[in-house]
Amino acid sequence: MNKLKNTFLYQIYINHKILFCVVVTFIVGQIFFTYKGVETFPFLNYGMYSEYFPKSDTLQVLKFHRDISINNLGIDESDFCLFEKPIQSYQEVITTGDPVAKVLKKRFNSDTTSLIYKYFHQHLVNTKGSSKFFQTFIYKTYQRKYKGNLVYVTLNNYLLSSDYTVELINSDTIFRY
Amino acid sequence: MNIKLTKNHIVLIFCFVIILIKAFQQTTFYFLQGSSFFFPSIDNTYWLFFLSGIPQFISKSVYISIILDICLLVLPIVMFINENRILRYIYLILLIIFYLYFGSVTFLHKHFLTSIIFLFIPLLFNKSKLNLIFWELIRYYFLFVFISTGLWKLFRGSIFKIDQFANILKNQHCYNLVHSPDSWFAFVTRFVNNYPISGEFFYLSATILELTFLIGFFTKKYDKTLVVLLVLFGLVNYVFMGINSIEFIGYVIVFIPFDFFENKFRFDLNLQKEQN
Numbered sequence: 001m002n003k004l005k006n007t008f009l010y011q012i013y014i015n016h017k018i019l020f021c022v023v024v025t026f027i028v029g030q031i032f033f034t035y036k037g038v039e040t041f042p043f044l045n046y047g048m049y050s051e052y053f054p055k056s057d058t059l060q061v062l063k064f065h066r067d068i069s070i071n072n073l074g075i076d077e078s079d080f081c082l083f084e085k086p087i088q089s090y091q092e093v094i095t096t097g098d099p100v101a102k103v104l105k106k107r108f109n110s111d112t113t114s115l116i117y118k119y120f121h122q123h124l125v126n127t128k129g130s131s132k133f134f135q136t137f138i139y140k141t142y143q144r145k146y147k148g149n150l151v152y153v154t155l156n157n158y159l160l161s162s163d164y165t166v167e168l169i170n171s172d173t174i175f176r177y
Numbered sequence: 178m179n180i181k182l183t184k185n186h187i188v189l190i191f192c193f194v195i196i197l198i199k200a201f202q203q204t205t206f207y208f209l210q211g212s213s214f215f216f217p218s219i220d221n222t223y224w225l226f227f228l229s230g231i232p233q234f235i236s237k238s239v240y241i242s243i244i245l246d247i248c249l250l251v252l253p254i255v256m257f258i259n260e261n262r263i264l265r266y267i268y269l270i271l272l273i274i275f276y277l278y279f280g281s282v283t284f285l286h287k288h289f290l291t292s293i294i295f296l297f298i299p300l301l302f303n304k305s306k307l308n309l310i311f312w313e314l315i316r317y318y319f320l321f322v323f324i325s326t327g328l329w330k331l332f333r334g335s336i337f338k339i340d341q342f343a344n345i346l347k348n349q350h351c352y353n354l355v356h357s358p359d360s361w362f363a364f365v366t367r368f369v370n371n372y373p374i375s376g377e378f379f380y381l382s383a384t385i386l387e388l389t390f391l392i393g394f395f396t397k398k399y400d401k402t403l404v405v406l407l408v409l410f411g412l413v414n415y416v417f418m419g420i421n422s423i424e425f426i427g428y429v430i431v432f433i434p435f436d437f438f439e440n441k442f443r444f445d446l447n448l449q450k451e452q453n
Contacts, residue, residue: 008313016310023314030321041222041277042295044288046322050329053344059351077421078202081283089216089284103219123227126214134214145203158355160347164367166355 059158059166062087062174066148082141090134091155091174093126101125135175152176184312184435185303186257188296191427192272193253195293198423199279205249206235206242206275209282216284223286226277235278249275256300265300272297289424295319296430309435316431320393323407327387336384342376343369349418362419379417386410393432400432407432 004010013020026042033043062084093099104124108117142150153175158166199205213236217223226232235241252268272294280286295318299311335341346366347354353363369376386406392399407429411422 008317012310016307019307019310034325039218039220039286041220042291044291045329046288046326047329047333048326049345050326050333050335052333052335052338053341053348055340055344056347059347059355061351061355076202078204081202081204081279081285082208085284086212086214086216086282090214093216100217100219120224120228123230123233124217124224126216130213130215134212137212137214140211141203141208144208156355160354164354164358164363164370 057160058169059160060088061156061158063154063156063171064142064146064150065152065154066142066146066150078145082145083138086134087138087153087174088155090131091172094131098125135177138175139177150175150177184430184433184437185300185308187430187433188300189253189257191430192268192293192297193250195290195424195427196249196253196275200246200250204279204283206245206278207239209278210236210239210242212236212282215281217281218286220286223277223281226274227281231274232278232281235274236282245271245275260303262301262303265297265303269294269297269301287424289422292424292427296427312431312435317394319428319431320390322428323387323390327384327390330380330384330387336381339377340373342380343373345380346370346376346417365417379413383410383413404429404432 009020009023012023029040029043033040034045037045039045064083101121104117104120105112108114108120111117112121138153139150142148152173154171154173156171157169159169160166196205200208213233215227215232217227235245248268248271252264252271256264256268276290276294279290295315299308299315302308302311330336343366346362346369350362350366353360354366357363369379386409389406390403393403408426411426414420414422
């Protein structure tokens with residue numbers, strides 16, 4: 001019992017009852033969301049490359065074709081945040097549909113006629129209209145960062161051989177300006 | 178006016194530096210404005226954020242995004258001199274909006290970036306006992322974060338897969354393998370894939386390092402060692418993975434004794450006046 005009284009949590013309980021409730025709520029919330037396997041800020045799961053990465057011999061790489069030259073993206077964080085991750089996620093949404101739309105449908109038990117559902121859908125799900133804005137956004141961002149006019153963007157798949165040479169398998173055009 | 182440099186001031190400097198880096202990387206409000214293609218994922222907080230209409234409003238207005246960027250950069254400087262509590266609440270809200278907006282546009286819910294939010298919370302209770310308590314709470318939270326990264330690796334079983342790190346590197350440095358096969362990152366990827374045991378060694382070492390932080394729950398005696406380990410983690414992360422962990426390394430602030438800076442640095446902004 002004495003050991004328990006020495007804990008920081010007990011000290012908070014003695015001095016600040018409200019803060020104690022806040023801390024306990026946070027701990028319970030964190031445990032709940034970790035158990036559910038979902039994240040709701042500020043209850044985050046810090047996995048940090050803990051999910052298993054299966055062996056793969058194909059590499060997916062974006063290519064930016066501008067005027068006559070090809071610009072290969074750098075490896076800096078900025079390129080990752082501005083181009084790589086958004087365009088790959090965009091491509092996923094375009095080909096397989098917005099995952100948020102599926103979750104929304106599930107949460108509303110497929111009742112897509114209610115006004116609340118429509119409000120949620122309008123605010124959360126990407127539409128074809130937002131897709132056009134996104135293309136323009138990428139164009140402008142690219143122009144600002146690399147001072148060149150984009151003509152088209154492709155997502156290339158390469159086969160990585162055992163001697164680490166790469167061979168182009170296919171190339172999908174994502175945007176054409 | 179005398180300013181004693183405290184832990185709280187270090188947080189303000191830290192926030193300023195992080196926002197400045199983001200501005201150089203062109204990932205602040207102004208640069209992310211106009212996308213209109215968002216990714217709230219299934220995070221309920223992101224959903225609330227989008228239902229409020231705030232990101233849509235920011236995305237449509239260049240002027241609003243410029244104003245928000247200026248506030249993000251200028252407010253830490255103002256708060257360095259002025260200890261107005263309302264300003265601090267406003268800034269915390271601004272940081273949360275920035276975090277959510279950044280994650281929605283870049284499609285990257287970057288957990289490292291939460292450090293600017295969590296480290297800022299104690300500043301809301303400046304000069305009170307609560308400030309000290311919140312510093313302790315954030316210290317425990319960070320310990321939990323770091324230990325949980327180790328536990329995830331342990332319970333998901335990834336530390337027992339010998340090719341885990343080799344596959345991570347292949348995924349992480351695919352651009353280098355295709356475009357710059359002579360680069361350092363391509364070399365590391367090839368090496369680790371040729372000798373997966375070396376990758377397993379690094380991955381296992383990282384997991385052990387993360388779990389070492391468990392000791393921080395029981396004693397503060399090894400806090401200096403934990404600081405060194407955290408910086409080492411950040412460096413190795415950069416050298417092998419190419420990941421900039423500066424936001425995460427900012428958590429070293431929680432291990433620094435409260436009066437450490439106070440006793441070492443003092444600023445006098447009005448020297449002339451005092452001399453007179």
